[in-house]
Amino acid sequence: MNTSRSRQHPISAANGPGRGQRRQLNLLFQMGASALVIAFTLITLTGWYLWHSYNLAVTRSQINTQNLTQALSQHANDTFVQSEAILTELVALVETSPTDPAGLAVLQQVFRQKTSEQPQIHSLSLYDAAGKMIVTANQNLPANTDYADREYYLYHRDNTSTAIHIGKVIRSRITGELILPISLRVEHPDGRFAGVLLESVVIDYFKNFYTRFVISDDSTLMMMLNNGTVLYHQPYNEKLIGTNISNTPLYKNNIRSRSSGIVTTSMSSEKEEKVYSYVHLPSFPVVVTAGLSLDQAFIDWKRDALSHIAMVLIILTVIGLLGVVLTRQVRARMQVEETLRLTQSELRKTNATLEQMARRDSLTGLYNRRHFDLQLLSEFTRGAQESCPLGLILIDIDFFKQFNDIYGHVAGDECLRRVGKALGSVPLRLRDVVARYGGEEFIILLPNTDAEGAMVVAERAMAEVAQLAIPHQASPGGRLTMSIGVFVGLPGTQWETPSKMITRADMALYQAKHAGRDRICVA
Structure with a gap:
């Protein structure tokens, strides 16, 4: 009997630690699997939230640039419509007025009156069929009245179109200012070329309007001709006015073939991508575009993403620390699971509260x-x-x-x-x-x-x-x-x-x- 009991005791002692070790391993496995599931869930939820908020940021940036483009294109279209009306009215007067000194004096008074009435007009000038300036809104004609080398003169001389012509930006030979030439062909009663009527719109007129829009330094506002020649650029840079962007991805892949659109692209291979919105004016060969840098578009999203990632990392760290404790006792494991559940609930409530606060006016309680x-x-x-x-x-x-x-x-x-x-x-x-x-x-x-x-x-x-x-x-x-x-x-x-x-x-x-x-x- 004694011998039998002495043989069974070591076996029982060996089996006890084995079962306890297996229970510990099972507990560690359960805790490890639970921790992995929780970590994966948090990362997945956070990834989905960040993806969703990223799409919202993209949509907001597209709406902002589209609204900005609409405002700029409306301003440009109104300017050219007004210029077209003035030039059409004056051409009818020019074609029926005598060309003697008295008739030219009357035209000068009319030109001066129109110039004083419209702040955007730098000058109104009339050129004869040889390109000589014969009337101007200024007090006196310049010393050199030969403008036969100007692009607008050559265009109307060689084209019979009676529509207005918007040329590229040039520098005034009289004042030295940058001007946008808008011109109309003048004809004899038989249709022969009789000269050019020119309205010079000062570039500062567009500059004063464009600077009203508060945008970041790395964002872009542009007005250009259909061929890609830049008429105005904001932030203002005189060196960029007159350049051609027809070789850029923005122009080649989008502006050239579509009347309007929103696209994420770059002006060149070296420059960063931006969210561009562009639109062709329906009645004039002009394109207006606004570009918002991605850094600017996603600045709020990045801040929000960093805070969420930091929060998730903190939660994962807490879970890891609690997981170590949970390997020692089951009660601690239950407490950690409850803590995690409450934390997730608080996160959802916090996000819902923040979303609600973002849409409510703090003073009146109404929507903002x-x-x-x-x-x-x-x-x-x-x-x-x-x-x-x-x-x-x-x-x-x-x-x-x-x-x-x-x-x-x-x-x-x-x-x-x-x-x-x-x-x-x-x-x-x-x-x-x-x-x-x-x-x-x-x-x-x-x-x-x-x-x-x-x-x-x-x-x-x-x-x-x-x-x-x-x-x-x-x-x-x-x-x-x-x-x-x-x-x-x-x-x-x-x-x-x-x-x-x-x-x-x-x-x-x-x-x-x-x-x-x-x-x-x-x-």
Whole structure:
């Protein structure tokens, strides 16, 4: 019996540590597998989020450059349309006016009057069939009146087209300034070449307009001829004006073959890629393009990506440290799993809170301009696809500056909060949006709403604010009032962009202001 027990004891002792070791190995394997699953999940979720936010950043940069291009092209088109009208009017006068000294003197007075009326016009000049300057808006003709070597003269001499000609930028021989020549052919009654009428647009006119747009130093605004000859470049660089970009990927692969577009490319193989938006003017041989550097486009995304990656690394580090502890006790393992679950939940809540904060105005609690712009673009696209009207109500508090001056900015902020709360209480549909547009301005977006429906909402909004009965000494009625502009349009027809619809609502608001305030006007 004793011998039997003495033989069995070492076997039991050997089996005990083996089972415990296997349990430890199993626990380590479980912890390792769990850690890998968690790490993979976090990395996958973070990767998906970063990919999604990257696409949003690309979309935002494309929208920004497209809007910028639209504004610049509209300015350029308006300038050339005005120039065309002036030249056409003057050519008709020139072709019917006598060429004696008295007739030329009359033309000079007309030229001087037109030049003084239009700030962009550097000069108006008339050249005869030999290229001699015979009339100018300046006081006297220059010492050298021979301009037969100028490109615009040669063009009209050799071409019978009666359309305006936009040449490349040249330097004025009279003042030394850079000018953009816009010219029109002058003909005898029988159609023979009689000379050239030239309107010189000073480049500083475009410079003053382009510098209004705040862009980074590595972004680009350009206006060029269809053949790639640069007419203006922002940031301003005189050496680039007159150069030709027809050999660049941007021009060869895009501008040359398409009327408009948005593309990510570079100006040359040595330079970085940018997000370019470009458009050909419909009636003139001119292209306008805006380029936003990728670094600038993704600066916010990179900051957000770094913070998320840092957060994930911290979480993975914590999980790793806790995993070491979990190999020693099961309770610690359960605690780490719970901590991880709570951390993931907090991350989702934090992201949701940040997203909500980014779309809300902190003062009024209404949606902010950023959210409104996104919803406007979405509803504009939907309206264009479904041929549904889109209503805009633009609201401005009357005499709000005087309100701040009388009652102070603290009272002004409280006033804005009360007005915002009142506007937010107006009964609306699910897709309708009430937002603070900026300062004392508010805006309401009404998808699929006709003019009658928009007017009903505007009247309800005015009634809600009127019920507040906020005292205002500077207001004629002694209480706070609002002016409201209403516009309803059909996206995709004559209203090609959301900004044009906002402009019409703003015009209606201006009418309400001009008509005495405290009223609603419809565009």
